[in-house]
Amino acid sequence: MTVTAPKGFRAAGVPAGLKSTGARDVAVVVNDGPSAAAAAVFTSNRCKANPVLWSERAIADGTASAIVLNSGGANCYTGSFGFQTTHETAELAGELFGVSAVDVLVCSTGLIGTGDETFRQRVLEGTRAAAGALSGGGGQDAAEAIMTTDTVAKTAVREGAGYTIGAMAKGAGMLAPGLATMLVVITTDADVEPPALDGALRAATAATFDRLDSDGCMSTNDTVALLASGASGVTPEPGEFTRLLTDLCHDLAGQLQRDAEGASHxxxxxxxxxxxxxxxxxxxxxxxxxxxxxxxxxxxxxxxxxxxxxxxxxxxxxxxxxxxxxxxxxxxxxxxxxxxxxxxxxxxxxxxxxxxxxxxxxxxxxxxxxxxxxxxxxxxxxxxx
Amino acid sequence: MTVTAPKGFRAAGVPAGLKSTGARDVAVVVNDGPSAAAAAVFTSNRCKANPVLWSERAIADGTASAIVLNSGGANCYTGSFGFQTTHETAELAGELFGVSAVDVLVCSTGLIGTGDETFRQRVLEGTRAAAGALSGGGGQDAAEAIMTTDTVAKTAVREGAGYTIGAMAKGAGMLAPGLATMLVVITTDADVEPPALDGALRAATAATFDRLDSDGCMSTNDTVALLASGASGVTPEPGEFTRLLTDLCHDLAGQLQRDAEGASHxxxxxxxxxxxxxxxxxxxxxxxxxxxxxxxxxxxxxxxxxxxxxxxxxxxxxxxxxxxxxxxxxxxxxxxxxxxxxxxxxxxxxxxxxxxxxxxxxxxxxxxxxxxxxxxxxxxxxxxx
Structure with a gap:
């Protein structure tokens, strides 16, 4: 179930030709509300990928209704053409889901320095295909679509008092501080305002992902996003919510550690x-x-x-x-x-x-x-x- | 010729049983003067080996007449017993060469945490044997005695205007800043006062060894010592001396880089x-x-x-x-x-x-x-x- 475990979320993961293996490589997660509260943290690397540059702006108002993620290319150091690819992806998703483009976050993972016209077209086609495949049970497909050198899809779910937190994560190499190299999408049907969401997410990641350092190398694309639909109608006690979120992130960080590239300990x-x-x-x-x-x-x-x-x-x-x-x-x-x-x-x-x-x-x-x-x-x- | 290229120096390298292969593992370099001016720089690691703790004190007055070096054990984190081993080594060398123990520098290289009674006895016996083997042509034997995982002995010589600088070096792993992991002994028959010697050595190492970073790991035993016999009777122009010394250190740093453990580039x-x-x-x-x-x-x-x-x-x-x-x-x-x-x-x-x-x-x-x-x-x- 992963990101679709909480009420109010649909997801999908489809193959769009970005991976040479033909495996799923574009994922979409949509928050159907009623709330669109969101928070995100990003790599502290000064060399940021285009989707990070986009998403940092898009999250600034504390709301997001959808996330589009792709593996098979980091869209980093691909210049203004690459930024335009991210922008077009958000515009397309906004049209498909009836929201503003700036309520769409974009995440990419894969090699730096690749992102040509073919890449752009495949991401756009994949976004359209994923939008057509969205379902309340699509979390597992989405989790598989963001894998790169990961050998297993990483997911976690926690149950609070009347609400649920779900998540998917990818990350296997370039794991280092100021976030490990990874994309993480966390969803919850709790009703939490953006400032409280942001505080909880920063507390949780500081104690978990920031303390995972597999190989000392910091990525250009790290993103951890948290979307809250409010569909449970429950507003949790802030301390309990942060503890539950931290526990879930600790679980995911352990999954990343145990799947780190080539590791034997x-x-x-x-x-x-x-x-x-x-x-x-x-x-x-x-x-x-x-x-x-x-x-x-x-x-x-x-x-x-x-x-x-x-x-x-x-x-x-x-x-x-x-x-x-x-x-x-x-x-x-x-x-x-x-x-x-x-x-x-x-x-x-x-x-x-x-x-x-x-x-x-x-x-x-x-x-x-x-x-x-x-x-x-x-x-x-x-x-x- | 290495450290015995300049006038006024004798050296030796002997097998003392510290290396399981039976190869040379204790070296001694003696400065016969007339000057005993000396300078040294050490690892900036806070966890310093016993010979570093000793030599830092011994060099404080700007003079040194002899250096005893061993491979086959770093004598680091061996407690007060290990420090006493270094002290006894310097006392013995002082007796053998007719100088004060505090005019003897000691260097060790090998594994951290080893240095038992057997180690002590072998170092002392090796020091005695090396003292008996000292010669004006012993530089190559000494250079071989300080090798650990090095595949080749590293030496260099530079000729100045009426004086010579010679050197030997070891280092193949744990090469990092604030000195690479290495022991380097540089000798010269130039007549240079301790403060000028110290300034020249710090300038030369900052531009060379401090910029060698093979594997990011900083050692506990790094030592670069420079002994000046004054036997040429020539006091070089300070800038020229520093340039020549820097060129020699650059040469040695390149030799360390090209012999780094396992490297293919x-x-x-x-x-x-x-x-x-x-x-x-x-x-x-x-x-x-x-x-x-x-x-x-x-x-x-x-x-x-x-x-x-x-x-x-x-x-x-x-x-x-x-x-x-x-x-x-x-x-x-x-x-x-x-x-x-x-x-x-x-x-x-x-x-x-x-x-x-x-x-x-x-x-x-x-x-x-x-x-x-x-x-x-x-x-x-x-x-x-």
Whole structure:
């Protein structure tokens, strides 16, 4: 059911020839109301794709009635022609659904620098075909249509007190902070005004997607959009809504992590005993960016020296001689010296935990990352060829 | 000849059992004067190895008469026992050479977290053996003794007006800024006072080793030491000395780049048209840290979208729609849109150049990096096992 689980939404996903495989590649999600409240967050990359440039403007008034998404091309660095493609897509969808073009968000994913006339025509034809296929059960087709190197469609649903939140997500590579590389559409039949929606979405993404850092690379197309139809007639308590939304985003972020390109380990790096949450994040992020550490995990090697070497590049408060490192429950380094033997760490499971204690305060935070594998190198050396 | 090319230096490299292969693993370089002027720069990592902690203190007075170096163990995060090992090494060398222990620098390289009683005894025995083997032709043996995953010994010599500069270097992995991971010993028979020596060394390393960023990982043991014997009797013009020293360091940095673990391309990333040199470095550095870009180069794929995506994570002044990218001489992106076809870029040579024009000023700078390969992952997943 995914994005069509909440009342008031229809969706579709169709093949439009953008993927060479002939698989579904254009998706549409429509909010039938009564409310058109919406919020969205976008990549913090300064090099933004054309659909991001468009959608940032379109969401500014806090309303959106439809989203058109395509895989098979990022429409990024395709110049004014590419921006015009996005604009025409929104205009067409507006006509088809009887709304203003500026109430249509557009998302694209795929290679940067591609988006010619053929691309444009296929996106437009796909939008028209998807509009004709819209249904209250179309969420799964839509979720499949936004997949790129994803091996599985990602969806999630949460039930609140009288309302529902549904979602679909794509993302497998270029997963990094300030949003992982991904497109996420979240729908709800709760009745929430745009400012409250925006606040809830920013709180939820800051605690979840912003802490997913698979490969340190930030995308140009990241978008997380939240549409509220109000069809349940229920206005949730704000704190409960944010908690439920955060839980759903945490679920999706985990799905992205477990499907990251080529990864053989999902590594949750928690820094504790930090002077502040920001410093805990800084240390966990630095370790998640260490190719040497990530390659060691791929080799089932609990190389804690590489953890400390990465921590040492940060400005977080700590005494370098009072650091503990625990890998999969085994404290391999205590107070900056070898402790339990590294041989006692079992790194064969895919789920891996690294705990760093700075002994400098009470704050903690986790970054979710992956290991660096032959398959990652292979997939990303061949992706565009 | 390497470090023994200048007058006034003897060196040796001997096997002491630290390397399981039985290869040379302890080196000693002695300055016979008449001057004992010296300077050194160290890793900016806050997690510093014991020999770095020692040598930082020992160099504080601007003099050093000898350096003891070992491969086969970094002596980092080995606690007070490890620091005592370094201290004993310097004391022993001081006795052997008739100088104070604080005129002896110590360098170690190898795995972090190892350095037990056996390690200590082998380093001490190796120091004694190397002292007995010192000769004016021992530079090559010393250069071999500091190799770890290096496939070749790195050395360089430059001739000034009446004086000579010689050097040896090791470094193949964990190459990153604030010094690449490496040990470098530079000797000269020029007569230069410690403050001038220190200024020349900092200028030379800032322009060379600090701009080598093979894999984004910063080491705990980096040391570049410069010893001046004064034996030529020549005091060079300061600018000429710094230029010659910089040229020698540039040569060594190139040798490190070409021997980086698993690399199949040496990638020089130049950012031009920047508002400042610092911003040019920031952009080049961001691109050099993109695993996706580096994997693409391994796959001979001139994926300029990944160059722009990395540039977009920086704060450098530029208009995202006025960026040019040229790879191996082919301008694949002009003013933020596709230009020459990517197929016309030949990425089969190992030497690769990426030129990014920000059109925002007159400054430029280059970061030297490598591609991300299967061999890198393999070597670094198995290194400690």
């Amino acid at each position: 999902d590594v949750d790096i928690t820094t504790t005993g930090a002077a502040s949450e920001a410093e805990a994040l800084e240390v966990s992020r630095a370790v998640s960016r260490s190719n040497l550490f990530k390659a060691a995990i791929f080799g089932n090697d609990p190389n804690w020296g590489r953890v400390l070497a990465a921590a040492g590049t940060t400005n977080a408060a700590f005494d370098p001689h009072d650091l503990d490192v625990t890998i999969n429950g085994v404290m391999v380094c205590k107070a900056g010296t070898p402790h339990e033997p590294a041989e006692s760490v079992d790194l064969t499971p895919r789920a891996t935990t690294v705990l760093i204690d700075l002994h400098a305060g009470d704050a903690s935070a986790t970054i979710r990352t992956n290991d660096l594998t032959h398959a990652y190198v292979h997939e990303n050396s061949a992706y565009s060829s | 040496d990638v020089d990333i130049t950012t031009t048209g920047a508002a400042s040199e610092a911003e040019a470095l920031e952009v080049s550095r961001a691109v050099s840290r993109s695993n996706l870009f580096k994997a693409a180069i391994f796959g001979n794929d001139p994926n300029w979208g990944r160059v722009l995506a990395a540039a977009g994570t920086t704060n450098a002044a530029f208009d995202p729609h006025d960026l040019d990218v040229t790879i191996n001489g082919v301008m694949v992106c002009k003013a933020g849109t596709p230009h020459e076809p990517a197929e016309s870029v030949d990425l089969t040579p190992r030497a690769t150049t990426v030129l990014i024009d920000l059109h925002a000023g007159d400054a430029s700078a280059t970061i030297r990096t490598n591609d991300l390969t299967h061999a890198y992952v393999h070597e670094n997943s198995a290194y400690s096992s």
